[in-house]
Amino acid sequence: MAEELKEWRKEVAKFVPSVPPEECDYAVLTTCIDFCGFTKLWKVRLTPIDIVVIEAATDIAFVSGSPCTITSTSTDFTAYFSAADIIVTDHQTSEDDESDNTGPFIIATDGVAANTITLDSGEALVSETAGDSTYISKAVYPLTSTDGDIVEVTKCKFDGETIDPKGEEWLDDNIPNWQTNMASAPTYFTVDQNRNLRLIPVPSVDIAKGLRVWVALRPLRTATSVEDFLFTDWMDTIRDGATAYLLSQTSKPWRDFKASNYYRKRYENSRYVALRRGRHGYSQARNNGLKA
Numbered sequence: 001m002a003e004e005l006k007e008w009r010k011e012v013a014k015f016v017p018s019v020p021p022e023e024c025d026y027a028v029l030t031t032c033i034d035f036c037g038f039t040k041l042w043k044v045r046l047t048p049i050d051i052v053v054i055e056a057a058t059d060i061a062f063v064s065g066s067p068c069t070i071t072s073t074s075t076d077f078t079a080y081f082s083a084a085d086i087i088v089t090d091h092q093t094s095e096d097d098e099s100d101n102t103g104p105f106i107i108a109t110d111g112v113a114a115n116t117i118t119l120d121s122g123e124a125l126v127s128e129t130a131g132d133s134t135y136i137s138k139a140v141y142p143l144t145s146t147d148g149d150i151v152e153v154t155k156c157k158f159d160g161e162t163i164d165p166k167g168e169e170w171l172d173d174n175i176p177n178w179q180t181n182m183a184s185a186p187t188y189f190t191v192d193q194n195r196n197l198r199l200i201p202v203p204s205v206d207i208a209k210g211l212r213v214w215v216a217l218r219p220l221r222t223a224t225s226v227e228d229f230l231f232t233d234w235m236d237t238i239r240d241g242a243t244a245y246l247l248s249q250t251s252k253p254w255r256d257f258k259a260s261n262y263y264r265k266r267y268e269n270s271r272y273v274a275l276r277r278g279r280h281g282y283s284q285a286r287n288n289g290l291k292a
Contacts, residue, residue, distance in 0.1 A: 002225035002226060002227060003225055003226060003227070003230065003231040003232075004224060004225045005025040005028045005029055005223075005224060005225060005226065007231055008024065008025075008028045008231070008235070008238060008239055008242065009021055011235065011236075011239040012024050012027070012028070012239055012242050012243055012246070015243045015247075015259075015263070016243060016247065016254050018253065018254050019246055019254060023246070024242070024246070025224075027242035027245045028238060028239075028242045029219060029221075029223060029226070030242070030245060031238050031241035031242045031245060031267070032219050032223075032226045032230055032238055033149075033218045033219050033221070034241065035230070035234065035237065035238060035271060036148075036216070036218035036219065036230075037151050037218045038271055038274075039271060039275045039277070039278045040151060040152060040154065040216035040275075040279075041216075041229075041274055041277065041278040042216060042217045042218065042227055042229075042230075043154055043214060043215070043216050043217075043278075044147060044214070044215060045212065045213070045214045045215075046143060046144075046145060046212075046213045046214070046215060048209035048210075048211065048212050049141055049211040049212075049213065050206075050207070050208050050209060050210065050211075051138075051158075051159075051203050051205065051206060051207040051208075051210035052080050052081065052137070052138040052206065053080075053135060053136070053137040053138070053203060053204060053205060053206040054075060054077075054134070054135060054136040054137075054206075055135055055204065055205065055206055056133045056135060057072065057075050057133070057134050057135075057136075058130065058131060058132065058133055058134070059072045059073040059074050059075060059130050060072055060075065060089075060091075060130055060132070060134040060136065061127075061128060061129055061130040062101045062125045062126065062127060062128040063125065063127055064124070064125045064126055064127040066121070067118050067119055067120070067121050067123070068118075068119045068123055068124060068125040069116050069117060069118050069119065069125075070089075070116070070117040070119070070125075070136070071115060071116050071117075071130075072115045072116075072130075073115065073130065074115070075115065076114050076115070077112050077113065077114065077115065077116065077117050078112055078113065078114055080136070081107060081112050081117065081136075081138065082107075082112060083107060083109045083110060083111055083112055084106065084108075085106075085107045085112075085138055085140070086103075086104050086105070086106055086107075086138070086139045086140040087103055087104065087105050087107065087117075087136055087137065087138055087139055088102055088103040088104050088105070088136075088137055088139045088179070088180045088182065088202050089101055089102055089105075089134060089135060089136050089137075090102065090134070090135045090137075090180075090182040090204065091132040091133060091134040091135065101125050101126060101128065102177075102180040103139070103179075103180055104140075104179050104180060105119050105120075105123045106119065106120040106122070106123060107119060107120065108120050108121070135182060135204050137182060137202045137203055137204060139179070139180075139198060139199075139202050140196045140197070140198055141196070141197045141198075141199075141211065142194075142195065142196050143191070143195045143196070143197055143213060143215065144195070145215065145217060147217055148217035148219050148220055148223075149217060149218050149219070149220060150195050150216075150217060151215070151216045151217060151218050152215065152216045153165065153189070153191050153197065153213055153214070153215050154214045154215060154216055155213070155214040156189045156211070156212070156213050157211070157212045157213075158185060158186050158199065158211055159185065159207055159210050161185070163186055163187060163189050163199070164187065164188050164189075165188070165189055165190065165191070166188040166189070166200070167190060168190055171188070171190060171200060175200065178200050178201070179198070179202075180202065181200070181201040181202065182201050182202045182203070182204045183201035183202075183203070183204060184204055184205050185203065186199035186200050186201055186202070186203060187200065187201070188200040197211075197213065199211075234270070234274060236270070237267060237270040237271065237274065240263045240264075240266045240267040241263075241264075241267035241271075243259075243260075243263045244260045244262075244263035244264035245260075246260075247259050247260035247263065248260040248264075
């Protein structure tokens with residue numbers, strides 16, 4: 001359920017009487033975005049994601065050219081991949097063989113046809129004929145939500161098993177070839193600034209709805225309403241933040257820097273309470289002696 005931004009107008013008007021409704025709504029939305037981004041209170045599970053892998057195909061050939069292509073005599077690539085996907089491969093040639101075309105490779109924007117994958121113009125392949133038992137796996141899974149902006153991935157499960165988050169710097173230092181290593185199940189995941197999730201190692205098994213991801217969200221900049229818990233549980237906090245924001249505007253007749261600082265401190269103190277609530281949940285359980 002959602003609560004419209006205008007529901008805060010009466011509360012904010014107690015402290016900023018002359019503020020226009022649209023400016024009040026903007027201040028409330030800005031505060032809700034900051035509050036959710038800081039506290040990670042708004043958590044949801046995304047729609048389960050299919051793990052996409054072509055397993056042990058013997059009809060896959062690699063063709064060097066401008067552009068490079070991956071071809072098949074019988075595999076329909078459109079059933080697996082889409083334009084701009086990032087893929088990796090694994091097959092039976094030696095790891096020392098320069099023609100071991102592992103990737104990662106970016107598929108061209110119009111690069112998926114029934115029996116041909118066309119790679120982005122910047123990618124390079126060494127030609128190899130078909131015959132090896134070849135795996136092609138989707139390496140990157142973009143995360144999206146229509147409800148809000150993703151702030152953070154809070155939990156990730158592969159085929160029902162929780163896997164751990166790692167940063168790219170740690171992966172570079174500890175796992176050689178982490179972007180192309182392939183195994184039946186990953187141990188780690190990482191998420192970049194564009195909310196693209198990578199599994200490490202890259203899965204070699206095709207599993208419908210095999211990836212489940214929980215995320216913390218914040219409202220979209222275009223939102224006209226927000227989750228109702230922000231109003232029912234944190235109405236005073238959001239009001240104080242919006243009030244502080246409005247009173248800090250130097251060009252407005254209602255500006256009051258002293259009062260703005262007062263409400264800012266109230267907002268930030270309550271925001272820290274909410275942060276602890278986000279970590280420990282709404283149950284009566286206590287962790288490490290911290291009160292929710």
